[in-house]
Structure formats: structure tokens, C-alpha cells
Amino acid sequence: MxxxxxxxxxxxxxxxxxxxxxxxxxxxxxxxxxxxxxxxxxxxxxxxxxxxxxxxxxxxxxNNQQREPLPFTPISCHEKMGEVLYEERVYPAGHWASVTSGEDLYEQSISMAFMKLMRFICKENSAGRYLGMTVPVVSHVHMMEDGNTFEKDVQTSIFLPAEFQNNPPQPSDPDITIVHREPIRIVARPFFGTTTEETVGRQISQLWEIVGVTDNLRRDDYMVAVYENPGVPHRRNEIWFIRRNL
Incomplete structure (x- = not known):
């Protein structure tokens, strides 16, 4: 469990x-x-x-009211009849705390990883203090060769708060790594509710139907961004497609 x-x-x-x-x-x-x-x-x-x-x-x-939003540069917003179909954004380079977990189910993997990241945020780090929380929490999903099935290993990450970007605290847990990522350009579509392998897979299919066939978006990797806790009715999430070039 x-x-x-x-x-x-x-x-x-x-x-x-x-x-x-x-x-x-x-x-x-x-x-x-x-x-x-x-x-x-x-x-x-x-x-x-x-x-x-x-x-x-x-x-x-x-500290639940003190959340730092992940910074980004908006590129474009595509709407239809007042509904946001998808947005394009560029997220900056920076340091992330990441955990890779490979449980039987996607939702189990992200749960295990989140718990580790939570302990890192809450003083299990070289600074010995509460670091602060950023949103969204982002999970990186890799696809198997069939293009439809998730690989078991899922990487879940939080962007370090601005205060710690230049000198990241080190985690006490060896399963957590501090990684520096280059800027990333993504296509984001919001969805609401639970984040299971079934719901995420459905969102991936729906966004492909909207954007159409293009070689400039990756089909082997996707990201799932979570903004709110499950107690919120119709809580907000996003599926992110990754552009190959900025």
C-alpha cells in the first residue's frame, strides 16, 4: 500500500x-x-x-498558506468559446529536488516520492530548517515502446524556492537528488480531479487530439503538474507536453 x-x-x-x-x-x-x-x-x-x-x-x-509559485514566461494561450484549450510557457533553468519511484501503480509511485520530498522540505536537509513549498509539484512520466503504457519509474520533483536556488540544501535521504534542469518549453492543458494512470492517460490522448500531429512535441515523456490537495473539489492539475526546442 x-x-x-x-x-x-x-x-x-x-x-x-x-x-x-x-x-x-x-x-x-x-x-x-x-x-x-x-x-x-x-x-x-x-x-x-x-x-x-x-x-x-x-x-x-x-505553513500551508506560504506557497511560492513556479515562475514561467507565457508564450501563447489557445482558447475556444472561452475555454482554455492549452497554453504554451517557458519555465526557467533551476534546481529541483527529485525522487524516482517505481511502484506497481503510478499513483503509488508519486505518493511514495511525495512523502520523501515532504520530509526533505520539513527539516531533513543540510540547512536543518523548513525550506518552504513551491507549486506545482511535477511528476515526469516515461512511456513504454507502445506509446500508451507508463513505465513504472516516475520522477516526482519540486522546484526549490528562490531563496535556495543559488545554494541548494542537501537532502538527508539518499533517494532524493538535487538536479539542475535547463529551461523547458511546454504545452499545458488544465484538468480537474484525481491524478491516476487512467486519468492522466486520458488527458494525454485528449491533448493530442487538440494539438494534432507534430514532430516538435515529445511522445516518450510527459509531465503532470499538481496544484491543490485532494480535499479540494475538482482540484486543478495540468498535463504538460514537452517541446523539443525552445
Whole structure:
């Protein structure tokens, strides 16, 4: 069973916490109440939250309003009858914290990776401090030779906050790597709801139908950008196609 993902670990309030612990007759302190809430959320996603995540959960909850957006340069926006079909953007070069995971399911892989990245953000780093959160969280999907099936290994990454771009803190977890990526030009289409292999695969097919056949977009790699936690109805995500050249 996979662990709960980073996107699950914010957006709660006292009323939600009280709802989650009404069946527990034992008095609970704040840390226990937070953990109980996210264990309840996790059960709906068929994932589990270990006891040692109490500290990172509390840290992320305390700082859940302080999110730094990933910077980009807009290139174009394509609309039809007021609906955004897709946008083109260029994201700058910079340092990312990345984890590659290869579980049985795509959603399990990103959940395992998110948990590691969350601990890195929450003080398990050479700076010994909370680093701050950027959005979106981006997962890099590689396709098998048939062009339709995801490879098991999925790389999930967060862009380091501006404060740490020139001198990135090093992770305590050897599974996390700090990588420098060159600028990337992407075609982005929004979608809403869950991010499973099925839903992501469907979004890939739909965007190909919109943009048509072109050699300038890669077919072997895609990215999935997640902006909000699963408690948000119709939460916002994007599928990213990667242009071969800027």
C-alpha cells in the first residue's frame, strides 16, 4: 500500500479535525489530532500515513498558506468559446529536488516520492530548517515502446524556492537528488480531479487530439503538474507536453 502524497497534506481546519476524531474517546493533543485527520483522508485514497509523519504534517499545516509559485514566461494561450484549450510557457533553468519511484501503480509511485520530498522540505536537509513549498509539484512520466503504457519509474520533483536556488540544501535521504534542469518549453492543458494512470492517460490522448500531429512535441515523456490537495473539489492539475526546442 502506498503512502499518502504531499498534495494530501494541507488544507485542513479545526472543524475537519473534530469530524475525524469524533469516534475516538481518548483525549488527543494537537499532533495526534493532525495525524488522525490525515490518516482518515489517507484511508479514502487507499494509502497509509506512518506515525513518524506527525512532525512534517504539523509543519506543512502551519505553513500551508506560504506557497511560492513556479515562475514561467507565457508564450501563447489557445482558447475556444472561452475555454482554455492549452497554453504554451517557458519555465526557467533551476534546481529541483527529485525522487524516482517505481511502484506497481503510478499513483503509488508519486505518493511514495511525495512523502520523501515532504520530509526533505520539513527539516531533513543540510540547512536543518523548513525550506518552504513551491507549486506545482511535477511528476515526469516515461512511456513504454507502445506509446500508451507508463513505465513504472516516475520522477516526482519540486522546484526549490528562490531563496535556495543559488545554494541548494542537501537532502538527508539518499533517494532524493538535487538536479539542475535547463529551461523547458511546454504545452499545458488544465484538468480537474484525481491524478491516476487512467486519468492522466486520458488527458494525454485528449491533448493530442487538440494539438494534432507534430514532430516538435515529445511522445516518450510527459509531465503532470499538481496544484491543490485532494480535499479540494475538482482540484486543478495540468498535463504538460514537452517541446523539443525552445
Amino acid at each position: 502506498a503512502l499518502i502524497s504531499l498534495e494530501d497534506l494541507d488544507g485542513l481546519d479545526d472543524e475537519q479535525l473534530d469530524d475525524d476524531i469524533t469516534d475516538n474517546p481518548e483525549p488527543m493533543d494537537e499532533d495526534e489530532r493532525l495525524l488522525a485527520h490525515w490518516q482518515a483522508v489517507a484511508s479514502t485514497h487507499q494509502v497509509s500515513v506512518p506515525q513518524e509523519m506527525t512532525g512534517p504534517i504539523q509543519e506543512m499545516t502551519r
